[in-house]
Amino acid sequence: MDKSEILNPNDRSVTLILSHRCNLNCSYCYQKHEKRDNSSMSLELAQELLKKEFAKVSPGGNLGIVLMGGEPLIDWSLFKSICEWIFSQEWPVSYRVVVSTNGTLITDEIKDWLRKHKDKIILGLSYDGNPNMQEANRHTGRFNIDLDFFLETWGRQGIKMTLSAETIGDLSNGLKYLHEECEMGRGYKSDIGMNENSISCNIAYGIDLGPKEYYLLKRELTKLIDYYLADGKDFTPATILNMDLSYCPPEVNPASISKYCGVGTAMSCYDTDGSYYPCQYFLPLTQPQENIERIKEFDFSGDVADPACKNCPIETLCPTCYGNNFARTGNPFVRDKSLCPFFKLIFFANCILQTRRLLKKETEKTNKEIYTLRVVEKIYPRLLNDIEAYEKMNPENI
Numbered sequence: 237m238d239k240s241e242i243l244n245p246n247d248r249s250v251t252l253i254l255s256h257r258c259n260l261n262c263s264y265c266y267q268k269h270e271k272r273d274n275s276s277m278s279l280e281l282a283q284e285l286l287k288k289e290f291a292k293v294s295p296g297g298n299l300g301i302v303l304m305g306g307e308p309l310i311d312w313s314l315f316k317s318i319c320e321w322i323f324s325q326e327w328p329v330s331y332r333v334v335v336s337t338n339g340t341l342i343t344d345e346i347k348d349w350l351r352k353h354k355d356k357i358i359l360g361l362s363y364d365g366n367p368n369m370q371e372a373n374r375h376t377g378r379f380n381i382d383l384d385f386f387l388e389t390w391g392r393q394g395i396k397m398t399l400s401a402e403t404i405g406d407l408s409n410g411l412k413y414l415h416e417e418c419e420m421g422r423g424y425k426s427d428i429g430m431n432e433n434s435i436s437c438n439i440a441y442g443i444d445l446g447p448k449e450y451y452l453l454k455r456e457l458t459k460l461i462d463y464y465l466a467d468g469k470d471f472t473p474a475t476i477l478n479m480d481l482s483y484c485p486p487e488v489n490p491a492s493i494s495k496y497c498g499v500g501t502a503m504s505c506y507d508t509d510g511s512y513y514p515c516q517y518f519l520p521l522t523q524p525q526e527n528i529e530r531i532k533e534f535d536f537s538g539d540v541a542d543p544a545c546k547n548c549p550i551e552t553l554c555p556t557c558y559g560n561n562f563a564r565t566g567n568p569f570v571r572d573k574s575l576c577p578f579f580k581l582i583f584f585a586n587c588i589l590q591t592r593r594l595l596k597k598e599t600e601k602t603n604k605e606i607y608t609l610r611v612v613e614k615i616y617p618r619l620l621n622d623i624e625a626y627e628k629m630n631p632e633n634i
């Protein structure tokens with residue numbers, strides 16, 4: 237969950253881990269398969285936890301209820317019982333049930349139920365590009381998933397496409413497939429970020445990437461800039477090329493860094509046995525045992541800035557994950573720097589695409605667009621400098 241998902245300061249989110257089981261074995265999954273067990277959360281425990289979490293939301297706020305696994309639909313009977321109980325109660329504040337699924341377990345019976353309740357529950361489909369990419373990452377083909385059902389039922393929701401080391405070199409093919417064959421992101425929208433029916437595309441956390449993948453990403457981003465700028469290609473770019481650069485203040489050292497997500501403050505996560513964690517990335521299913529014993533050492537409401545990032549031009553928008561940091565560096569607030577060259581390249585590509593798009597624009601620019609150009613003017617040379625230094629140290633050799 238990123239910062240855009242908790243907009244109102246009164247909003248909170250609770251994640252219930254319904255079970256650890258999953259029917260797939262995705263190459264980039266951060267949950268350790270050897271740690272999976274057959275436990276499930278009971279309906280009674282889910283009820284007790286939800287009552288407690290509703291009571292924490294201030295008037296006017298909203299509770300995001302995230303039902304997760306493993307694959308959350310693997311125990312359909314439990315999933316349905318929890319949802320129907322939620323829907324049957326009077327709650328003091330509004331809520332929405334949010335589920336991220338691999339989409340492979342949705343039978344006709346489940347579709348009927350979901351259509352009936354689509355105003356109270358949103359299913360986000362995780363779908364990794366074209367059929368080859370889906371096969372490489374998740375070992376399941378295009379036709380195990382009824383993509384049309386998701387688009388018809390929650391057309392606004394868009395889909396989530398995750399890149400692994402195996403699929404990064406297929407990025408442009410995957411996005412072209414989703415835009416052109418699956419009608420995703422059709423119609424350019426000038427609002428940056430997740431637009432209706434758009435593609436949320438990011439590199440998986442916790443995987444090992446090196447210069448080979450860096451140069452593949454560079455090649456793919458170059459192709460995509462041309463693709464999105466071509467006449468007649470009227471698509472809203474996937475989020476990897478649609479970042480809101482106005483979040484990067486042009487000053488070299490911004491006064492403060494806000495937390496990237498609500499981990500440990502606006503969010504709670506409960507494992508199948510009811511144990512509390514700051515978010516799902518802090519579960520024993522994901523973290524080494526020695527980290528689990530140290531979670532209490534960290535204050536998620538305090539300063540989350542990493543001093544080593546202080547001079548980075550994209551510090552304010554760099555998509556860090558505190559759970560991944562914890563697993564990779566032993567401290568949630570010490571960022572995993574292995575992805576730095578990749579993030580800088582992505583931001584650099586955003587600068588190029590967004591500037592070209594804005595310079596081509598015939599109508600008057602908004603204040604935000606003018607500010608974005610100002611930001612680009614400041615961060616572009618600094619990013620170029622960092623990129624050149626990385627490439628000098630790691631020459632292309634593929």
Ligand code: SF4
Nearest residue numbers: 545548551554571576
């Ligand atoms: S790109 Fe690297 S240095 Fe820059 S903010 Fe992100 S983690 Fe820090």
Ligand code: SF4
Nearest residue numbers: 237497515557558559
């Ligand atoms: S720490 Fe990572 S997984 Fe947890 S809420 Fe933040 S971004 Fe999401």
